[in-house]
Amino acid sequence: GEDVEQSLFLSVREGDSSVINCTYTDSSSTYLYWYKQEPGAGLQLLTYIFSNMDMKQDQRLTVLLNKKDKHLSLRIADTQTGDSAIYFCAENGGGYQKVTFGTGTKLQVIP
Amino acid sequence: EAGVTQFPSHSVIEKGQTVTLRCDPISGHDNLYWYRRVMGKEIKFLLHFVKESKQDESGMPNNRFLAERTGGTYSTLKVQPAELEDSGVYFCASSQSLGGLDGYTFGSGTRLTVV
Numbered sequence: 001g002e003d004v005e006q007s008l009f010l011s012v013r014e015g016d017s018s019v020i021n022c023t024y025t026d027s028s029s030t031y032l033y034w035y036k037q038e039p040g041a042g043l044q045l046l047t048y049i050f051s052n053m054d055m056k057q058d059q060r061l062t063v064l065l066n067k068k069d070k071h072l073s074l075r076i077a078d079t080q081t082g083d084s085a086i087y088f089c090a091e092n093g094g095g096y097q098k099v100t101f102g103t104g105t106k107l108q109v110i111p
Numbered sequence: 112e113a114g115v116t117q118f119p120s121h122s123v124i125e126k127g128q129t130v131t132l133r134c135d136p137i138s139g140h141d142n143l144y145w146y147r148r149v150m151g152k153e154i155k156f157l158l159h160f161v162k163e164s165k166q167d168e169s170g171m172p173n174n175r176f177l178a179e180r181t182g183g184t185y186s187t188l189k190v191q192p193a194e195l196e197d198s199g200v201y202f203c204a205s206s207q208s209l210g211g212l213d214g215y216t217f218g219s220g221t222r223l224t225v226v
Contacts, residue, residue, distance in 0.1 A: 098159055
C-alpha cells in the first residue's frame with residue numbers, strides 16, 4: 001500500500017528557516033499536501049501542490065517536489081513561534097478519494 | 112461558513128463499553144471521511160462516504176466499528192465494544208470536490224481514551 005514517511009521532530013530558532021521533509025511511495029499521487037495541526041486543534045490545510053509541478057511558493061511557505069525521488073519538502077522562511085505545530089505530509093493517490101498521511105513532524109521553534 | 116464539527120471533543124470509556132462519535136460536515140459537502148491517529152502514529156484512513164453511501168471502507172479495522180451517514184448529512188462512528196487499542200484521535204473531514212482539489216476540511220477531532 002501507499003506509504004508516507006517523515007522525521008518525527010525538528011527544532012529551529014526563531015527567525016531561521018525550517019525545512020520539513022517527506023518521502024512517499026505512491027507514484028500515482030495527483031496532489032500532495034501539507035497540513036498543520038496546532039495543539040488542541042484540527043488539521044489545517046497549509047498548501048498543496050499538483051504532481052506536475054516542481055515548486056510552489058505562498059508567502060513564507062515554499063513547497064518543493066521531486067517526483068523522480070518521490071520527495072516533498074516544506075520550507076518555512078523566518079520561522080515564528082506561532083509556527084510551532086505538527087506538520088503532516090499527505091498524498092492523494094490519483095483517482096482515489098482517500099488521503100494517505102505521514103506520521104507528522106513536530107516543529108519546535110525556540111525563541 | 113461553519114466548519115466541520117465533531118462531538119464529543121473528548122471521551123473516556125471503559126473497555127467493553129460503547130461509544131458513538133459524531134461528525135457534522137460543512138453543509139453541501141457530499142464527501143465525508145473518517146480518519147484516526149493512534150498514539151502519535153500516522154493518521155490513517157478509515158472510510159469515505161459520498162452522500163449516504165459508503166464509497167470506501169477499506170480502512171475500518173474490524174467489525175466493532177460501524178459508521179453511518181443517514182440522509183447524507185451528519186455521520187456517526189460507533190465503536191462497540193471498545194478495546195484499549197481503539198484509543199486515539201478520530202478526525203472527520205469533508206470536501207466538496209472529487210480528487211481533493213480543494214483539500215479536505217478537518218474537524219478538531221475526538222480524543223478517545225479506552226481504559
